Amino acid sequence: MSLPRPPAQPSPQEAAIGAVPERERIEVYYWMRLAREFDDRMVSMWKQGRGVGGTFSGRGHEAIAVGAGWALQQDDVVAPMHRDLACYLLRGMTPERIFGNLLGKAMGVSRGRDANLHGMGDLSLGIIGFISHLPQSLPVTLGAAMAFRYRDEPRVALTFVGDGGTSTGAFHETLNMASVYQAPFVLVVENNQYAYSTPLHEQMRLPDIAPKASAYGMPGLAVDGNDVDAVYGAVAQAVARAREGGGPSLIEAKTMRMLGHAIHDGAEYVPAELLDEWELRDPIRRYAGRLLESGVEKAEIAAVDARVVAEIDAAVAAAEAAPLPDPSEVEADVYA
Amino acid sequence: MSLPRPPAQPSPQEAAIGAVPERERIEVYYWMRLAREFDDRMVSMWKQGRGVGGTFSGRGHEAIAVGAGWALQQDDVVAPMHRDLACYLLRGMTPERIFGNLLGKAMGVSRGRDANLHGMGDLSLGIIGFISHLPQSLPVTLGAAMAFRYRDEPRVALTFVGDGGTSTGAFHETLNMASVYQAPFVLVVENNQYAYSTPLHEQMRLPDIAPKASAYGMPGLAVDGNDVDAVYGAVAQAVARAREGGGPSLIEAKTMRMLGHAIHDGAEYVPAELLDEWELRDPIRRYAGRLLESGVEKAEIAAVDARVVAEIDAAVAAAEAAPLPDPSEVEADVYA
Amino acid sequence: MTSDNFGFDAAVVDGDGRNRGAEVTYLEAIRGGIRHELTRDPDVCVFGEDVGGSFGGAFKVTHGLVAEFGDRRVFNTPLSELSFTSMASGMALMGLRPIVEMQFADFISSAFDAIVQFAATNHYRWGGAIPWVIRAPSDGGIRSGPFHSQNPEAWFVHTPGLKVVAPATPADARGLLSAAVRDDNPVIYFEAKPLYRSIRGSIPDGDHVVPIGEAATVRTGSDVSIIAYGTQVHEALRGADELAGEGVSAEVLDLRSLKPLDTAAILQTAAKTGKVLVVHAANRLAGVGAEVAALIAEEVWEDLDAPVRRLGALDTPVPFSPPLEDAHRPNAAKIAAAARELAAY
Amino acid sequence: MTSDNFGFDAAVVDGDGRNRGAEVTYLEAIRGGIRHELTRDPDVCVFGEDVGGSFGGAFKVTHGLVAEFGDRRVFNTPLSELSFTSMASGMALMGLRPIVEMQFADFISSAFDAIVQFAATNHYRWGGAIPWVIRAPSDGGIRSGPFHSQNPEAWFVHTPGLKVVAPATPADARGLLSAAVRDDNPVIYFEAKPLYRSIRGSIPDGDHVVPIGEAATVRTGSDVSIIAYGTQVHEALRGADELAGEGVSAEVLDLRSLKPLDTAAILQTAAKTGKVLVVHAANRLAGVGAEVAALIAEEVWEDLDAPVRRLGALDTPVPFSPPLEDAHRPNAAKIAAAARELAAY
Ligand SMILES: Cc1ncc(C[n+]2csc(CCOP(=O)(O)OP(=O)(O)O)c2C)c(N)n1
Ligand SMILES: Cc1ncc(C[n+]2csc(CCOP(=O)(O)OP(=O)(O)O)c2C)c(N)n1
Ligand SMILES: [Mg+2]
C-alpha cells in the first residue's frame, strides 16, 4: 500500500499525559478489584484442588490490564495475554464465563476446548484470544489494525506482550511491519522482570524495552505499570495517535510478577525482598489511597469491595454447578 | 552462563578506523577482481545457456565481501550469503570448485546437491554454507561464536545479512542472544537498497540499519560498502573487540545491488539513474584508483587483471569438463 | 458476470482466461482466479513478498494486479513470513479474505506457528473463523535445488483445522482458487510451479468453482488405479498412455484436495480395480500417500487383488544436479513400471 | 564407570538412576542420561528456556545440573526457539553436542526452520555434521489443553535428514538419551511427559545405550500385533492384559525409534500374527501410523489375515476439558476393543 512520509520522531512532550477522568475513577477501581477478587479466589480454589489443569495469576498486573483496556473504545479490538484477566472483564466477559473456561465447562468461553485463560476470544466483545506460542497475538493484532486501515475505519487494535515475549522474532517482525504500514496498532509491554524463572538480565542486554521502539521509528514510552493513571494516560495518548493515523506506539509498563509463573510454581527463584518491595506498590491499594485523597468516600470504596466479593461468589457457584461439555461435541467446530 | 557486566555504550571514537595494511592492498585488489571476473563470466555463461538453474551476482558487493573477509583470521569462521562470492574465494575456495557447484558437478563444493552458491560449506576453510531461508546463517553463526566462547578460544564468527533479511525474526533473536551472551559474533549488513523487487522504504520505516544495534546494547556502525578500506577498518575493529571478549557488533555496509535479484531478473523496477549513480562508485575501479594514487605501478594492477582472467578461464574449463554426479549417489550422506 | 466484463482489455493483454473458452496456462488460470475474486469481493486482498509494485511476484502470478486494484488491496510485505501470515489471520478475523503468497512453498516453514498453531486451531478453540488462502508455489524437477523445490503438504494434512488443495490443471487451479478464497477456513493452495507455463487448458464458463474435497477421475480404466495429485497427475497420464499400448488399462484419480481427502472416490477406484498405485512428488516416507494407502488397505482390503504400492521422492533433501534430481523424483516411466508390476501381480 | 561414581551423593539425592539397579522414574532416567553424558564428554552442553539457574526446567528434568556442571555447560536462553535451535546447529558444527530443551514439544514448531531446513539438510548438502539433541516433552491426557499436549512427531518423520526417538520406559529413556547425544546427526527425542513420574523402572548396569532404529517386543503373543510407542505402549499392554483374560493373545511392539523405523521388526510381527493394530497418541490422520500401516500392507500383504487397523487421536486440536480430551485420545479400552475386533476378523 502507499506508504506515509518519513516518521515524526516521538517528541518529549508526548510524555506529558493525563490520568483517568474523574467520573470514571471508581469504575476503574471496580474493575481492578473485580480482577483481584477473581484472582485470589482462583488461586485458593486451585490450592484446594477445585481447579482443572493449571492457571495463571495476574496479581499485580491489574493497573496495566485495566489502564490499557480503559483507553480503548467499544469497537476497538484487544488481544490480552495471560496476565490480563482484568482486561477481559472490563471488555464485558463475565467472571462466570471465565471461571467456566478455567474449569473446562460447556458454558466457558471456549466451551471446554482451551485451557485456563487461553482461547478466550469473543469478537462481539472485541477480544481476540491468545495461543500459548508467544507472542502470536502481536502479528494477529497487527492484522486487525491492518483491517481497520484497509477499510478506513477509525478503530485501533491493541495487544500485550511480556518481557520474555520481546525476545521472539514475532516481536521484531510485528513492530517493523506496523511501522512500515503505519498501522493503528498499540503494543503494551508488561515488563514484570521475569520470563518464567529467567530474570530480565538473562533475557536482554539492556533493562529497558521502551527504547527499542526507536529502531522502528516508533514512539516508545516507559510508565509505572502499578499506576493505573500512568498506564491509562500513556495508552490513551497512543490510542488517540493511532486513531488519527499517526501510526503505532509501544508502551513499556514496568511491574513485577507477584506470584509464580503459573499456579504450580512457587517461584523460589525470586528474591523475597524484591517481592516485598513491590508489594508496597500494589496497584490497587495505591489507587484506593489516591481515590480517598481525591475525596472519594471510604464507604463508596467499601461498597465496591463488597460488590466484587458477591459477584465472584455468584460466578464461582454458577461455574462450578455448570455441566462439562458432552463428549459427542469433541469433533464439532474444527471448521467454520 | 554467567553474564558480563552492563554494556559500555559504543563510543563515537569507535568510528575512527584503519584501512587495509599497505602490503596487503594488492592482494585485496586481486580478490575483488577475481570475484568480479568470476561474476562477469558466470553471467555471460548463463546468458548463453551454459548454466544450470539460476544464480546470483555479487557485482558491486566485492568491497564488502573482501573487506569483511580480510578482517578475519585463518581459524575464524564465516558464513557468507548469496552476494559474497568474493568471501568464499579469499577463504581459499577455488573458482573451479565454485563453478563446479553452479554447474551441479560432482567436483562442486556440494557435489551436485545444492544450487548456485547455496550449500558451499567447508569447515576446513572455516566456511559455513547458507540455506535459502533467510537469515538462518545468523543464529547458526552465533552458535559457532558460542562454541568459541564455550572453549575459551580466541576465535570470532562473522556472517552477513541483507537489508531484507533484517526484517526477519531471526535477525532480532540472534542479535539479542549475541548481546546477552556477549558472544564473539560480528554481523555485516549488506544494505543494497532492495530485497528482490522491494525497496528499502517498503521494508522498514527508517533507512538506517546500524542504529538498530543500540536496541541490543551493541555497537552499530555504518560504512561505505563500496570502499574496501572502510569496510575492512570497521570490521577489523569489531573482530578485534569480539576476540578480546568485548562482545558482538553490527556493521552496516551501504551499497547497491547492481544487477537483478537473480540471473533471470531484469530489475526493471530499479530506477536507471540510481544504478548510474552507483556505477560511478564501483568498488573495484575506485580501489584501483586509490592504489595508483598510493604509488602502485599500473603494470602491477594490469598483471592482476590478466591473472584473474587466466584463472577464471582455467576454472571454467575444468568445471565444464568435469562429470556430473552419478545417480547412484543420490541417497548417500543424508546422515553423518 | 460483471467480473468477466470488468477490465476485459486487461484480461486479453494478461490472457488470464477470463475471456471465456480461451486456452490459458496454469499460471494465467491462477491469476484469473485471483482477479475474479478481487473483482467480486472488496474484502479480498493480496499480499506477500514482491507481489505488488510493477513487479507482480517472483513468478509474475500477481503481475498487473496493483494497476487494476490498487496498492491498498495488493501490496508487498517485508521478509517476515511468520508475522505477515499471522497478520493475515488477524485481517481474516476482522472479515477480510487475504490471499497470501509464499514466494516459494519452501518458505512456508518460516510461517509454521502462524499456520499450524494459530490459524488452524482458532475456530475450534473459540469460534473465530479465519478465511485466508496461502498460495504456495511447490514442486521441482526444474533444477532449483533443496530450497526451491519442496512439497511440504503432508505437514499440513496432518494438522487439524487446515484445508489443503493441490490443483493439476488450469480449470482446477481457477476453480479451487475461487473455492479456497470463499471458504471460511484457512486453506493452503499448493500450485505446482513446474506447471505454470508448461500446460494449457480452457476454463469453464461462468463463475467456475471446484468444491474443496472432491477428487476427479481424469482417466477411466479397469486393471489398475493410479492415485496422484499435482505434477504427478500428468506423469500418471503419460504412464497410463504407455501402459495402454501394452494392453494395460489404468484409471487415474486426481485427488485435487488433500485435506479433506475424497475418501469415497479413493475407495471407489480402489475397489473397482483392486490394484492401486499412489504417487506424489513429495518424499514417500510418511507422506500423504501413506494415509491414502493405509486408508485403502483398511477400508477395502477385501476388494484388493494386490498390495497397495506407493511411489514418491526418496527420503533425501531435493538434490540440485540433474542426474540426482531425476533419480530422486517419480516420473511417467517409474509410474508405468510400478503399475505394470501391479497389473501383472 | 567414572560417571557412576562421580558425584554419587548427588545421584542419591536426585535419584537419577545412576546408583545401579535402583528403580527410577522416567524423568529421573532422562536426568540420569543427561548427567551421564555431561560427565563423560566435555563437549556436551544443555540449554533452553529455564533449564538453568536454581530452577532446572519446567519439569525439573535439568534440576541440579548447574550446581554440578556449572553455568557454562548448562544455561538459560531467552524465549527464542528458532534461533537458539540454530545456535545449537552452529555449536554442533564446531564439534559440541548440545542437548536443547523445548519447554513443551508444542513449541518445537517455533523452531521449525532451524530443524527441518537447516539442521536436517546440512550433512547431505555439504557434509557438515550436526550432532544435537532436541528434548521435546510431548503428549497429553493431563488436561493441559491444545498447546501443552501435542504429539508432532509425524512432521519430523516426514523430514529427510532427521532422526526421531520416543522412549516409553525409564531404561529406554536413559539408553536412547545416550544414543541420541552420541549420534552425529540431529535427533529429536520425544519424552512423554505423562510418564515422567507415573512409571518407574530400573536402568541396566554400565554404559547403557539403546541403539536408534531398534524396536522392542515388550509382550509376545500370537493372535494380534499391537504396534505403538510412547504412552500408548503402556495403554497397549493394559489392553493386552484385558484381552488375555478373554483368551486373545496380543503381541506388543514398542517402536522406540520413529526415524529410522525398525522395518524388519514391524514386518516380522505383522507376518507372525497376520493381524495388526497400529496405535499412537498423535492424531491418526497422516500420522506415523499411516506409514507403518502402509508399509505392512505393501510388504507383507500375503501374510495378513485382516486389514491393518489404526488408532490415533481425532483430527482436532487437543481439547482441554476432561470429557473432550478422553474422547479425543486412544486408551487401553479403545485398544482392547479394536484388537478384539481384529482377533475375531
Ligand atoms: C514460543 C513459546 N515458547 C515457550 C513458551 C513457554 N512459556 C510460557 S510463558 C513463558 C514466559 C513468558 O514470560 P513473559 O513474556 O515475560 O510473560 P510473563 O509470564 O512474565 O507475564 C514461557 C517461556 C511459550 N508460551 N511460547
Ligand atoms: C525466509 C525467506 N523468505 C523468502 C525468501 C526469498 N528471497 C530470497 S532472497 C530475497 C530478498 C533478500 O533481500 P536481501 O536480504 O536484501 O538480500 P539481497 O538479495 O538484496 O542481497 C527473498 C525475498 C528467502 N530466501 N527466505
Ligand atoms: Mg515477564
Ligand SMILES: [Mg+2]
Ligand atoms: Mg538487499
